[in-house]
Amino acid sequence: MTETAQLLRIVTFVVVVAGLYFGRSVFIPLALGLLLSLLLAPVMGFLGRLHVPRLLSILLIAAALGCIAFGLVWKLSIEFVDLAGQLPAYKETLDQKIHSLSGLRNSNVTKASEVFSELETELLKASSGSADQDHGTRKPPLGSSPARPIAVQVVAASNRIGPVGSVVDSMGWVGLTIIFAVVILMGREDLRNRFIHLSSGGRLTVVTQALDEATKRIQKYLFLQSAVNAIYGVIIGTGLYFIGIPDAWLWGLLAAILRFLPYVGSTASALIPVLLSLAIFPGWTHALGTMAFFLGLEFIVANLLEPSLYGAQVGLSTLAILVAAVFWTIIWGLPGLILSTPLTVSLVVMGRYVPSLSFFRILLGDEPEISRSNLYYQRLLASDQNEARQVLEQYLKEKPLDDLYSEILIPALSLIEQDRHRNELDESTLSFIMQSTRELIEELTDSIPFNGMKGGEVPGTVICVPARDEADEIVGLLLSESLQRTGLRSRTLPVGPIAEMLEVIADLDPDLVCISALPPFAIEHTRNLYEKLRSRFSALNIFICLWHYGGDIEKAHRRLKISEEHPVHVSLSTVVQSVRESLLSPSEGVTSTISVEVEAEEFKEE
Numbered sequence: 001m002t003e004t005a006q007l008l009r010i011v012t013f014v015v016v017v018a019g020l021y022f023g024r025s026v027f028i029p030l031a032l033g034l035l036l037s038l039l040l041a042p043v044m045g046f047l048g049r050l051h052v053p054r055l056l057s058i059l060l061i062a063a064a065l066g067c068i069a070f071g072l073v074w075k076l077s078i079e080f081v082d083l084a085g086q087l088p089a090y091k092e093t094l095d096q097k098i099h100s101l102s103g104l105r106n107s108n109v110t111k112a113s114e115v116f117s118e119l120e121t122e123l124l125k126a127s128s129g130s131a132d133q134d135h136g137t138r139k140p141p142l143g144s145s146p147a148r149p150i151a152v153q154v155v156a157a158s159n160r161i162g163p164v165g166s167v168v169d170s171m172g173w174v175g176l177t178i179i180f181a182v183v184i185l186m187g188r189e190d191l192r193n194r195f196i197h198l199s200s201g202g203r204l205t206v207v208t209q210a211l212d213e214a215t216k217r218i219q220k221y222l223f224l225q226s227a228v229n230a231i232y233g234v235i236i237g238t239g240l241y242f243i244g245i246p247d248a249w250l251w252g253l254l255a256a257i258l259r260f261l262p263y264v265g266s267t268a269s270a271l272i273p274v275l276l277s278l279a280i281f282p283g284w285t286h287a288l289g290t291m292a293f294f295l296g297l298e299f300i301v302a303n304l305l306e307p308s309l310y311g312a313q314v315g316l317s318t319l320a321i322l323v324a325a326v327f328w329t330i331i332w333g334l335p336g337l338i339l340s341t342p343l344t345v346s347l348v349v350m351g352r353y354v355p356s357l358s359f360f361r362i363l364l365g366d367e368p369e370i371s372r373s374n375l376y377y378q379r380l381l382a383s384d385q386n387e388a389r390q391v392l393e394q395y396l397k398e399k400p401l402d403d404l405y406s407e408i409l410i411p412a413l414s415l416i417e418q419d420r421h422r423n424e425l426d427e428s429t430l431s432f433i434m435q436s437t438r439e440l441i442e443e444l445t446d447s448i449p450f451n452g453m454k455g456g457e458v459p460g461t462v463i464c465v466p467a468r469d470e471a472d473e474i475v476g477l478l479l480s481e482s483l484q485r486t487g488l489r490s491r492t493l494p495v496g497p498i499a500e501m502l503e504v505i506a507d508l509d510p511d512l513v514c515i516s517a518l519p520p521f522a523i524e525h526t527r528n529l530y531e532k533l534r535s536r537f538s539a540l541n542i543f544i545c546l547w548h549y550g551g552d553i554e555k556a557h558r559r560l561k562i563s564e565e566h567p568v569h570v571s572l573s574t575v576v577q578s579v580r581e582s583l584l585s586p587s588e589g590v591t592s593t594i595s596v597e598v599e600a601e602e603f604k605e606e
Helices: 002-022 024-049 054-085 087-103 107-133 162-186 188-200 204-243 248-258 265-280 285-314 318-332 334-353 355-364 372-381 385-396 401-421 427-447 470-485 498-508 523-536 553-559 572-584 593-605
Strands: 461-466 489-492 512-517 541-546
Touching: 002 024, 002 318, 024 054, 024 162, 024 204, 024 318, 024 334, 054 162, 054 248, 162 188, 188 204, 204 248, 204 265, 204 285, 204 334, 248 265, 265 285, 318 334, 318 355, 334 355, 372 385, 372 401, 372 427, 385 401, 385 427, 401 427, 401 470, 401 572, 427 470, 461 470, 461 498, 470 489, 470 512, 470 572, 498 523, 512 523, 512 572, 523 541, 523 553, 541 572
Parallel strands: 461 489, 461 512, 512 541
Antiparallel strands: none
16 A cells, blocks of 8 residues: 555656646746736735725736836847947957967967877878779769669758747747736735635645745745845945946846846856956956956855845755756746745645645755654764764753753653664664763763752752663663752662662662653563562652653553552653652652642643
8 A cells, every 4th residue: 555655656746747847838927927926915015005906006016017127128238239339349358368368378288289180180181092092983973873863852941930939939928927927916815715725625724824834935035035136236236336347237237136046147147247347458357356256245145144044934955945946947947947946935835734745844844854862863873972962962052951851862762762672773782872871961961060059958868760771770860960950869770680779779768769761661660660669668759750651641650550649750850840849848748649630731732
């Protein structure tokens, strides 16, 4: 069944990609129109608040965009005509640069070129000589006799209107894009409701949330991109003005527009100013300065400004943005490059809400799909103690040490126990993981101060007893460290036979014993240890710690046959708090089953 489902997914993906490719004549204008409508939606909202009718708003926006596009094309055409007319005046400057480049040619390169020229001459002589020798023996050429008539070959006429046809196609796409954008803006609410009705399948909440989130993310991305490109264009225009490039404002505006093309727009916008600097100014100072100006500004914007602005809004990883750009460019060409980020954002958002599309969120999203506890365990499996330490140190920059114990180390130890019981860990790997975890715990506890607390400030002694194995002992060590940081005297017993641990407890005579157990494999051992403690120390206060237990606490309480005055805890913070309260107020130290129920409900909510 699983193989069939995977095969069905692959076939569906291939069919969808093929449909997108062969239907690009319709899908590209539709996607561009939708993107343009999202970009213009805030303007429409502003005009709506001014009580301007929707049709009039659309006409005003279309007229404004048309005027801007016409003015830009008109101005660019004038500049290119002027540039073509001034080429004779720039000829001398360009000739000087060409001669300076030719002077840099290495003599070895010249000699190699001469050798190749001589070799080509010899080959031509050899071929002509062999042709003369074969002249008498060759058959007469075609058409020299009636027996060998000239073969007629049909040659297709050259398509002289090919460029014109491509221009017409491009203009058709532009027209369709404008039509789609106008229609979407006119019936935006109706189209939204129809889409929700068709795609919800009865799950209105999920589809509505996905649609709203995708719309907000794309609009924020477009707004930020427009703002960044506008600033980029202003800086380019100002810089080119001081360099001395004519019509610097026009090249700045063109740079702002072309930068909507990822990866290639900046290079295209720099082409004309660099060529002008080469043609106008003698020497290489202005040309190199122009190129350095474009490269430096692009480096700052692309590597420093955009990642900090787009990261939270787009929700895509850097690799996903690059892969998406390549994929959509192959499918749809240049329009696909423009649409690559918005389309991929939509897929990632849908993956958050639709389970069958969750692989898009995993593959393309910027959120780490592996938890820090899993990452810590995985790095130890790879014998990379340094990176495992970095995981813990990075977490400590955000949260306190007790949270690190609860959210990383204890879940990681639980995973280790599960893999050990499935026989997926050999003894050497398990020994390395446990020893590394002990060393890292010791390093962390030594590097973080006690915040003014010292063990022994609170009366009473606590003993942490492992229920079964080394993992239970290490979690008991974490509990003991947390208790000491609150001013309690606490220690952890090493794993050993129950009789030996009972003798140590008898010698230490503690006020409270915490049984440390990682479920589910330590449940039976916990019950056995608890019964031995109860039979030998009937008045001893005992806490049962089932770390990160996700089941029913009341059932676990009955299964372990625990007395009602002995509580069951599942989290480190509640154990520390309850132990401290028990030792500070001995008369109120016994926790009833009511507190157990409250704690269970809190754990379930978390």
